Amino acid sequence: MSLVKYKAKRNFNETTEPVAGNPSTGKHIFVVQRHHATQLHYDFRLEIDGVLKSWAVPKGPSLNPSDKRLAMQVEDHPYDYKDFQGTIPEGNYGAGTVYIWDKGTFELMNPGNKSFDKEALLELKEGDLKVVLKGKKLKGEFALVHMKGRGENAWLLIKHKDKYATDEYNSEDYTPKRVKDAGLRYKEAEKKAATNRTKH
Template sequence: MSLVKYKSKRNFSETTEPEAGKSVQGKHVFVVQRHHATQLHYDFRLEIDGVLKSWAIPKGPSLNPGDKRLAMQVEDHPYDYKDFQGTIPQGNYGAGTVYIWDKGTFELIHPGNKTFDKEALQEIKDGDLKVILKGRKLKGEFALVHMKGRGENAWLLIKHKDKYATDEYNSEDYTPQRVKDAGIRYKAAEKKVAAKGGKH
């Protein structure tokens, strides 16, 4: 899959975000990164066909089946992005703090007769991707469903009713306070620098 769009948005002489990376055969990883940028959101990434298919979730993922979380599909990210956390400098795309909120492996609920990647890509094309997450925080069955009539990038992330489901869930409750504080400090410093018309 092409990473042209991803690379075109970034200046790798300034940001430590990875440029590439090769997936490990037989393993399919997922990662959720809490991204305190202009707007706080969570980036949900699934390794498919050698890259990380990515969705930005404004309210964060939930284990409550009643929470249908908006998930906006964004450009593919390189495989090595699964390990990235830290600070994206001011003036760069996505400037802010990134924290690996959860990570693990995933499977398809319906493997089908095709290879893993082909089946997953077909489900995405059909607008209905169903996976089993095996993370530290996110566990069990989830569905990514495309929202018809809302544009090609608008999806919903929905938890299935299983033994891991819960009645209430807030991603921020499972984020360390030090991570929250770091994001707040960064944004405050960014505002001060922006007011002076300079850069960090």
């Protein structure tokens, strides 16, 4: 995947989403954005090979190893998307509210003898990427595992059993009320606008 798909889906005259961005050398970042679009979901993004490899996680990430979260791989996003939050205007792809739910750096669990990016791309290609997240909310070991027989985009995001693992976890419990309310207000306004359009 490349940024071609990302750019083709967006009208940058209308949306403030970033067009590009070059990663700084050193640590690799991850970001989780709560995206209240047509369906509420969480976007899980890992900086690999200069872009943010991205998955939509309908139920949000979990620190409970028993929660095998469906993660649908979507188009790569530019590096600068790590800082994006706000509103994607109605009529645009992904219209809704975006909130940076967690952000930090990550390492590969099994660094290997290749460069970081080559090793990560190889694990992705093999359908089994193991990482260590160092965020404010998400910490410790996680695996992204490709689901065989479910199409190329279906993965599972799974927490490993480590000192950060917990028995119960719901991402929404760690989302500020003002963020939830803003998303609901946006969806309500969108619904009203759609109703008004059908009347005229």
